Amino acid sequence: MERLLSNIKISVPEKIYVKDPESSELGKRMVKHSIILIDEIGFEGFTFKKLGDRIDSNESSIYRYFESKHMLLLYITSWYWSWIEYQLVIETHNLTSAEKLRNAIRIVTRSVKEDTSFSHIDEVILHRIIVNENSKSFLTKEVDNENQEGYFVVYKRIIHRLRDMILEVNPEYPYPSSLASTIIEASLHQHFLKDHFVSITDCGNTVTPTDFLMNLVLNTITS
Template identity: 45%
Template sequence: MDKILNSIVVQVNGEVYIKDPLSSELGKRIISESLLLISELGMEGFTFRKLSEKVGSTEGAIYRYFENKHKLLVYLTAWYWGWLEHHLVFSISNLTDPKEKMKIAIRLLVEGPVNKQNQYLDPVVLTQIVTDESYKTFLTKEVDAENKNGFFKHFHGLNSRIVAIVKEINPSYKYPKTLVSTLMESTLLHAFFRKHMPSMTEIGLKGDQKVDFYYELVFKTLKDEN
């Protein structure tokens, strides 16, 4: 599985970019250097001018790949959710017990991708960016149009796969989509809290303790509906 995930390419919606960044060496440098710069500066401090200096090209050349830095962030976060979906599919492919599938899904949401290597993007840095910046992709005035155009397809795709697991565990549960979207939002938000606002969560949790809360949240909720 590791070998496959190392070389996998997530197919991001073509509406997000002007030119596929993985189609050229410059585009690949734009992606890899943007990860590092956004991680260092945040989206507020990140600019295409600063990125152009890092990649050794002109600012205009970067605009030939992405219309603006918002769409670059959408590209990066879409890659993350798509890659997480690939992890889930590979990890549960030989499992029959839906509860075991759900445990894997929860651990992926809490801890991020198991595989920490990819030849196109650094998964560790990408996870940090998703934790710190991903809300900025959809808390905008353009979210309805962007959602309609498929900008968040991979986010929806991962959601749908976990919803299917919920239905396996308890087919009669009335709110599988709401439960899963709450789970996804909660794991993301609490990762942010642990890093930046530690008094909002139990920062000292380690190992399995990090996922125990979510196991209880999901399995007790589904059990109560039986």
């Protein structure tokens, strides 16, 4: 898989950025250190000035790539979901319907390991940001306009893939889209709970979000 991914460019909707950060070393450093900085201080405390200080660059240079820190958050979350989508495509290829769904649930719910194919992005840190900050990319007053502009197309495409896999296993299941989106959001929520609110989740050292959601989904669509 690593050999395949090394030849693939992760695709992010072009309208999210002013200039593609993948097109220059400065842009890649910008993305790399924005991920590290958001992980350290949270999205609320993150500013382009702090990022500029971290990468020893003018704040104005960051605006040449992103209009705002919200757009930068949209970029890194879209990058993450695009990276997950490539794994879905590769790791579910040529499987039976049931195996495909099980593998897909594992991919979108498992703890993340570093992928050396992309040296400027630490996927482990990025996953923590997705767990903690992903909802902030769309819980805004501008969400409908941004949705029309296609900013969330990769995120929605993953849910559609899961929906189609659910229907392959059980074409009569009446709520495939709702279940597919629940898999994604419940996984992030359970990862958050096991790290911060251990008394209100069964996930932890022995039970993973994958275990819980695998049980939930398969029992739901086969009962």
